[in-house]
Amino acid sequence: MTKPGVLYITYGYPWPLNSGMRLRDYHLIRAISSRFAVSLLSLMERPEEAQYLEALHPYCASVDAVLAERRSKTHRVVGLTGCVLRNRPVQTHMLGYPAMSAKVREIAEKQDVRIAQIEHSYMAHFAEALPPGHRCRTILDFQDVGFVQYRRMLGLRGSLVRKARYLLEWWSANRWEIRYAQQFDQCLAVSPDDAQALRRASPDLAVAVVDNGVDTDDLRPLPEAPGSRDLLFVGTMSYMPNIDAVLYFARCILPLIQRRIPGTRLVVVGKSPPESIRRLASRSDVVVTGSVP
Structure with missing residues (x-):
């Protein structure tokens, strides 16, 4: 029996397992692959990530990646200004790559995609690349709720420049994050607190909690070293x-x-x-x- 297809979109390739984001992506893909044919599409931060593309093949029907191209400072400033003036999230410019959008559209058109799952709210705009009239269900996984995260980070010690950046990020996320989430059939949060924050901001939002955990079969505590402090x-x-x-x-x-x-x-x-x-x-x-x- 042919498995239904899932288009799984990530920021950064989920290997090696050296960050919380990659760990979550990897284990979700492993779990989903038991019931669905996973088409993985990653926006890679660095060219060296390409050496790891084979690592996810055991769990994926296909693996594709698009390299985030370098942009000049002038290009970034013009793009960010345009986002602010058009009331669009800053991240749609920072992470807005036509090649990535084209790949989303290509996979959705050529493969039997029943569900498109996007990791991280800053990647939510790639749902707009799905072909018009495409009937797949859409899921947005909030690995962090931006308007909560940056509000908290404003309280951290740091320079005025850093605090100004956090304030801009909070302002941007507060304006657009929920608006984008409302376009998805289902949202996922990593904790009950994050889910509650999303529901307070949008009571009708469909939110489920898929929290992080530890594989206790694979990772067991080491014996305590004598005299270790x-x-x-x-x-x-x-x-x-x-x-x-x-x-x-x-x-x-x-x-x-x-x-x-x-x-x-x-x-x-x-x-x-x-x-x-x-x-x-x-x-x-x-x-x-x-x-x-």
Whole structure:
């Protein structure tokens, strides 16, 4: 019996499994593939991601990718200004690639696509590339609810420039995120709190919670090392909430623990740590590894 088709659209290719976004995409694709023929289409951030395209073939009927092209500063400024003037989300320019839209249209026209699932609200505009009159159901997975995320990030420490950026992102998401979501048949949230925020903003929005988890068959706790007093923080270290969490922990929490348990260290593991995190490694009680295999 032929499986019905799902067009699964992601930002970044979901391999290697070194970020929360990729982990969620990968495990959802694995689960969906048991009942549906998955056509994966990824907007790749970097050319080197192409070396991993084979990794998802065991779970996908087809795998396609479009490389996000580099744009000049002038092109970005003109495009962003146009988005603001036309009341369109800033991300439709930042992530708006005609080649990606054309690929969405091509797959929908050539394959038996019953469902189109788009990961991340900033990619929602690619649903507009589905052929007119196409009858597939549409799903939008909010890996983050932007108007909630950026409102919270406004409270983080940072420069005025960074806060201005978060304010612009919040303003943009607050204006368009729900408007786009209302065009989808179903929305997914990763937590009850996110789902509640979406329902408050739009009571008629169809929202279900598909939360993140851990594969306890594959990932089991290691035996505790005798005498170990290391505390481990794992995360994408270019993500501002993670940066803020580590800096706060090292400054305010770690000393309290060390009063009770002398010799306790903080080990920070994750790719792309900024200078503020790397500077912590000058302390004898903090280790910063950067990216690990």
